[in-house]
Amino acid sequence: MDINSFIDEIKKRKDFKDVVCHEILSPHKAVYNDTASPLDDRIKRALEKLGVPSLYSHQAESIDLVREGKNIVVMTPTASGKSLIYNIPVVETLLKDPTARALYLFPLKGLGQDQQKNFNRFLSALELKKPGLAPCEIYDGDTTDYKRRKIREAPPGVILTNPDMLHLSINAFHQKWERFLRNLKYVIIDEIHAYRGVFGSHVSHVLKRFQRVLEIYGSEPVFIACSATIANPVELAGMLTGKDFELASHSGAPQGKRNFIFINPPKDGQSAYTVATKLFTESVRGGFKTIAFTKARKVTELMHSWVKQSGPDIAERISSYRAGLLPEERREIEKRLFSGELDGVISTSALELGVDIGGLDVCILTGYPGTISSTRQRSGRVGRSGQDSLIVMVGLNDALDQYFMHKPQEFFKRPPEAAVLDSLNKPITKAHLQCAVSEAYLKPDDKFYDSTELKPVLQELEVERKLRHWEKGGIWYPATRFPHRKISIRGIGKNYKILDKTGKVIGESDASRVFKELYPGAIYMHRGIEWRVESLDTGNCEVICRPADNANYYTRPITNEEVEIISIDATIDIDGQSVSLGMIKVTESVSGYRKKEKYTNRLINEFELNLPPSVFTTSGVWMGVDNAILAEVRKMNYDDDGALHALEHAMIACLPLFALCDRMDLGGRSYPYFHELGQAAIFVYDGHEGGIGLARRGFECVKDWLTAAQTIMEECPCEVSCPSCTQDPNCGNNNDPLDKRGALFILKDWLTAK
Structure with a gap:
């Protein structure tokens, strides 16, 4: 069976009848080119042995830019040969100067191990006379203490690591890395689109501190960044490093014909998970190498078990893959996929990034991945080497899923989202200032951290006895040794x-997340096992759990949020409607929780809790709602409180159309009357202390954002509210009240030119 026959079968089968779109993306042939100066003959021969007789045009263009000493960011599709763009210049330099060094940064351990194999395979193909070039080495959390010491004492030409180790080991103990750092010629930052939000904001400081350390040793390496398709690759690379970048984005790699099918199961029919499971099973049985992506670990494991039950004939040829598996388990699955031993894998986003798992034919997306960028990244997993492929997206009862199911052409013409971070986030800046001062005293002429501009933060650290200040010389000293260990770069706070x-x-x-997910009585899922929270100790930062054997329910917190405006950074006018951006203080309280029956969602009971409130300052967008508009809403017998609440939910649901984020990264609050504005108001804010740039991104494209919220509600066939438009599974008020009719009336008033 070929791909076209399988597509015909999908369209004919009654259980797959809800095909709402079949889009064919045309194939294109490879475009080759040569570098301005010929490659070293040894490199040419090595590439030919590896099956690369010629370079794609984007590879040649990028290598030329690197040779000119320019920092570049490469944004081309998955499997377009991005790794050669940095491996070739690095090997060229090592052949000329064996003392030169390069640092490769990857967001995940698995990516580093994958690239180690590729690089060492490249070195082997060079067939250099002994001793030749030392193979590259991995330096991460799994590296033994003995191996770490050997790497520091005799650094290889290339070290592969992650931002966590750069923060905890290389920056913190840079004196031990002097030999490596003095000779550093290249820094490769792969998968830069992963560095966004809280993680990206931390990494921007880790890289700033790294460049500050490099200045001590007189090194100015070239930066080479690689990215999936996003709206702002050059801007993101600049935000992460403070450097100027050139963009290489016109891919010369071949692309086979891609078939994109949308299936939207009716609400009263088979569930999307059932449809996705059947598609996966039939695809593997049809002889296609298949990957299915889900949006949650639990769904991944459930689909895996369903496939094994319904298809015992393929049970040994499939596997699940997700975070939480042991490193050796993940490596084994990757190895079996690459070798062809496995025919199918069901994965969370853990396989979205570029670990090489070989050629695949069919990709099944169980729900819209949340962003156009992630969808392209996941669908790029199939159709490698120019072969035809099939991508099937099965719609869930979620606002963005239904938005694209009703407007499939919008999906194909829509540009990717922007990756955002906030390097000025105060708690993050404060944490990294401690580390920076520990690495090298902060003086008035520091190029990277302006002590005058940062004086209020530095003084706070002095009061907290984390820094000391010599006023006469204007120099800041560390008050504690190695503060790095207390700072996680993948979160904010304790x-x-x-x-x-x-x-x-x-x-x-x-x-x-603790108060919302790990309150006493909560059901907590970890590695497929359910636990019941017994106690929450805020003093020692500990949560005690016991197994929740055969629990027939799940839990949801009952929350309340209160907002205060601290400052206004900017205000714009949209057809007479004022929209503001600024800093707000949010007080979140968890007053209780609900037990709900699994599968039916029936409410079993509600329980009270007595937990301290969580108070934080963050960035938010808000708009007042005129009393006259709400009076009109009431005249039409719509619920005015429900209208405000529904609009808040729709805005939260739609912001991921414009920024790489999840709605779990956001918070919101609607007020029938907000005393500071003297009228009703709606707030949407970053759900992290200090803000991470999401509210600012929404403010920058607010008219498009509001228009998308309007479209989601208009296109949904429900009358008042449903999960496909305005209901939010994380709503602390149990989605009550909601009235999209009133929300649409408000939006139409705002978006109609006065």
Whole structure:
């Protein structure tokens, strides 16, 4: 069976009848080119042995820019040969100067191991006489202490690591890395689109500190960044490094014909998960190498078990893949996929990034991945080497899923989202200032951290006895040794340990999620096992759990948010409607939780809690709602409170159309009357202390943002509210009240030119 026959079968089958779109994306042939100066003959021969007789046009263009000493960001599709763009210049330099060094940064360990194989395979193909070039080495959390010491003492030409180790080891103990740092010629930052939000804001400081350390040793390496398709690759690379970048984005790699099918199961028919499971099973049985992506670990494991039950004939040829598996388990699955031993894998976003898992034919998206960028990244997993492929997206009852199911052409013409971060986030800046001062005293002439501009933050650290200040010389000194260990670069604030009754650590959570997910009585899922939270110790930052054997329910918090405006950074006018951006203080309280029956969602009971409120300052967007508009809403017998609440939810649901984020990264609050404005108001804010740039991004494209919210509600066939438009599964008020009719009336008034 070929891809076209399989597509015909999908369209004919009654259980797959809800095909709403079949878009064919045309193939294109490879475009080759030569570099301005010929490659070293040894490199040419090595590439030919590796099956690369010629370079694609974007590879040649990028290598030329690197040779000119320019920092570049490469944004081309998955499997377009981006790794050669940095491996070739690095090997060229090593052949000329064996003392030269390069640092490769990857957001995930698996990516580093994948690239180690590629690089060492490249070195082997060179067939250099002994001793030749030392193979590259991985330096990460799995590297033994003995191996780490050997790498520091005799650094290889290339070290592959991650931002966590750059923060904790290389920056913190840079004196031990002097030999490596003095000779550093290249820094490769792969998958830069992963560095956004909280993580990206931290990494921008880690890289700033790294360049500050490099200045001590007189090194100015060339930066080479690689990205999936996003709206702002050059801007993001600049935000991360403070450098200027050239963009290479016109891919010369071949692309086979891609078939994109949307299936939208009716609400009263088969569930989307059932449809996706059947598609996966039939695809594997049809002889196609298949990957299915889900949006949650639990769904991944459930689909895997359903496939094994319904298809015992293929059970040994499929696997699940997700975060939470042991490193050796993940490597084994990747190896079996690459070798062809496995015919199918069901994965969370863990396989979205570029680990090489070989050629695949069919990609099944169980729900819209949340962003155009992620969708392209996942669908790019199939059709490698120019072969034809099939991507099937099965719509869930979610606002963005239904938005694209009703407007499929909007999906294909829509540009990718922007990746955002906020390097000025105060808590993050404060944390990294401690580390920077520990690495090298902060003086008035520092190029990277302006002590005058940062004086209020530095003084706070002095009061907290984390820094010391010599006023006469204007120099800041560390008050503690190696503060790095207390700072996680993947979250903000304290980390809580999740323990079982014996004291064994079963997981971790950052402070921003603890009260909403790990309150006493909550059901917590970890690695497929359900736990019931027994106690929450805020003093010691510990959560104690016990197994929740055969629990027939799940839990949801009952929350309340209160907002205060601290400052206004900007205000714009949209056809007479004022929209503001600024800093706000948010007080979040968890007053109780609900037990709901699994599968039916029936409310079992509600329970009260007495937890301290969570108070934080963040960035937000808000708009007042004129009393006259609400009076009109009431005249039409719509619920005015429900209208405000529905509009808040629709705005939260739609911001991921414009910024790479999840709605879990956002918060919101609607007020029938907000005293500071003297009228009703709607707030949408970054759900992280200090803000991470999401509210600012929404403010920058606010008219498009509001128009998308209007479209989602208009296109949904429900009358008042449903999960496909305005209901939010994380709503602390149980989605009550909601009235999209009134929300649409308000939006139409705002978006109609006065």
